[in-house]
Amino acid sequence: MTVPADAATLAADYWRTSIIDIHPGSIHVRGYPIQELIGQISFPKMIWLMVRGELPDDGQAALLEAALVASVDHGPHAPSIAISKMAVSCGLPLNGAMASAINVLDDVHGGAGQQAVELYQAIDRDIVAGTPLDAAVARGVDARIALHGKYLPGFGHRFHPVDPRVAPLLAMTDAAAARGVVPGRYAGIARGIEALLTRRKGRAIPMNIDGATAVIYAELGFAPELARGIFCLSRAVGILSHAWEQTGRAERNKGPMPRQMAYRYDGPAERHLAADAKDAGEPA
Incomplete structure (x- = not known):
């Protein structure tokens, strides 16, 4: 060439x-x-x-900062945090531990915020096209479930009956909408999803941190992919903190559970090559 x-x-x-x-x-x-x-x-x-x-203006920056602060950490049982601690105990430096941990922030662990923004935006496009809010919410949720299964990103939590981070984030979003900083449409869509889930399930399925921060990212006009990227920036703080804490502990090769706790083996019972050869009619 x-x-x-x-x-x-x-x-x-x-x-x-x-x-x-x-x-x-x-x-x-x-x-x-x-x-x-x-x-x-x-x-x-x-x-x-x-x-x-x-x-950004001050109001936009305040909302972004709130989302960043809310998502920094969720305990050592979170896979990304656990990986950072195990990586340090295996001899990796802080940057290696952070890279290892951030790499698992993918579709399952770390992707719900992006997915929730995508859901909100799809519903919003339907509303802009003339569909009433409740009907657009139902169609959007049903389309998401048909494509990806019953899990709905941004709603329900395996640990918190009510996620304590949601209320202050939504309150800040509502206040910003009242001042004209953000339109407020996506907060309404997210609450519409909550109401729909309550009607269908017969019990509350509250919004979680991913749903609330997705409201903020959507209100601020961030692309869905950036919602995940910004979450990675936020969670990197927690990852760094736990990795640094781990450096002060005299632990080597930290595994996913204490050595005193045994795993369960569910494979074949003990067997031997000689017996296998005899059963197959081959010379032992």
Whole structure:
């Protein structure tokens, strides 16, 4: 393959970015000199600037910060946290433990926020097309269940009868909607799903942290994929904290359960090659 004469231009175009511009003695983030951002904007505002290209207003940043704070940790039984602790005990440094843990934040453990945003947005598109809220909620939920099974992301919790993180997040969203910071549509959709589940199940299936933060991400206009990415940023704080705590413990090769607790074997009973050969009519 022939390399174009102007290889420098080729390389510059190949690695082009609208996010950051760096030269000796100069760093601009989305056009802003970094020295004007340091000490002047919060980390949530920096996240917004990096992924969205512009700075949020204070109300938008406050909602994003609330979602970040709410999702940092959920105890050592959460798979990502447990993995970080086991990884450190196996000799990995903090960055290796964090990478190992973050890698499991996929569709099952870590993907519910993205999936809930996708559900809310599908229902919202139906409403914009003219379908009443209750009918759009029912159609959206039924379509999700038909495609993915009965599990509905963002609702119900295996541990909390009522997730204590939801009420303050929704209260902040409602207050922001009242001030015109966000439209408030997605909070209404999420509550509509709660009401539908209560009618169908005959008992409350409350919104959980993923459903509540998905309301915020949808209200703020984040793409579903970014909802998962931002959750990873939040949970990374908990992962780091538990990994660092583990470094202070004299434990090696920490497994998924205490050594004193035996697992259950459900395979074949003890057998031997000689007996297997005899049964098969082969020379032992």
